[in-house]
């Protein structure tokens with residue numbers, strides 16, 4: 001009986017696994033051509049300074065238009081990482097993001113997500129320097145967002161690159177803080193300027209006392225370490241009020257703006273839309 005069950009399981013799962021593998025292969029093949037076919041684009045989501053009530057920074061988020069649909073980075077970034085395609089793709093993102101930032105007001109920074117794999121490329125610092133030079137923006141206008149997984153490969157090369165970038169004036173953010181298992185020790189080992197608290201803590205902030213306690217503790221921790229604290233995923237006025245009361249420095253989320261196409265973002269930056277919105281909320 002066991003044998004026949006095993007066999008039926010085998011037959012049941014194999015076609016599904018084939019389909020999944022095929023899907024990956026097709027994403028991989030498509031991704032190889034995405035750059036030359038101009039299928040990649042960036043969208044931009046503002047981060048708001050809470051005390052200043054203005055856009056302090058804008059995060060660049062990658063999109064891939066392929067076969068008539070838009071593929072999410074959560075779907076293709078892992079494949080780009082496994083195949084090494086993240087290196088040319090990531091370089092394109094850096095250049096494109098810096099070029100976009102060149103047309104924004106000079107006090108608005110641009111945040112770019114970096115994959116751990118990009119740190120294995122020995123010339124990451126040179127790549128960043130070139131992107132800044134090409135766009136003619138100062139290093140102080142660039143922030144690099146790194147998720148905790150990177151730091152699992154804690155090593156000399158990564159550390160040296162982070163220190164060199166910081167010495168140039170680039171800011172380093174820890175993205176999705178609280179989702180990895182070594183967040184605290186990483187804060188000690190790596191030179192971060194900013195902590196972005198993961199969206200999952202924001203999601204149940206209103207209903208769960210523990211999420212609120214964690215949020216409060218992390219904001220306090222960031223402050224005492226001299227880091228900027230940011231909360232992602234602010235979707236409601238109530239969430240905004242809660243994190244504002246906890247003393248967060250910066251907020252990001254659908255309440256203010258979803259990720260926008262470049263022209264829409266430029267309009268927003270050159271209008272007082274967000275300023276008016278947050279002043280209204282403050283009163």
Ligand code: C2E
Nearest residue numbers: 061062073074077093113114115233234235252253254259
């Ligand atoms: P992330 O860096 O944590 O980016 C924030 C994600 O949360 C974005 O998803 C954004 O659209 C979404 N988001 C922002 N505000 C809200 C909100 O209020 N509610 C909800 N539910 N979601 C919100 P997106 O654009 O799908 O990106 C997903 C992840 O893909 C990013 O997470 C980042 O880790 C990765 N990614 C995106 N672009 C790049 C890139 O150029 N390079 C690399 N290496 N990774 C990227």
Ligand code: MG
Nearest residue numbers: 059113145175
């Ligand atoms: Mg990010």
Ligand code: MG
Nearest residue numbers: 175176196232
């Ligand atoms: Mg994040």
Ligand code: MG
Nearest residue numbers: 175176198199
């Ligand atoms: Mg995330």
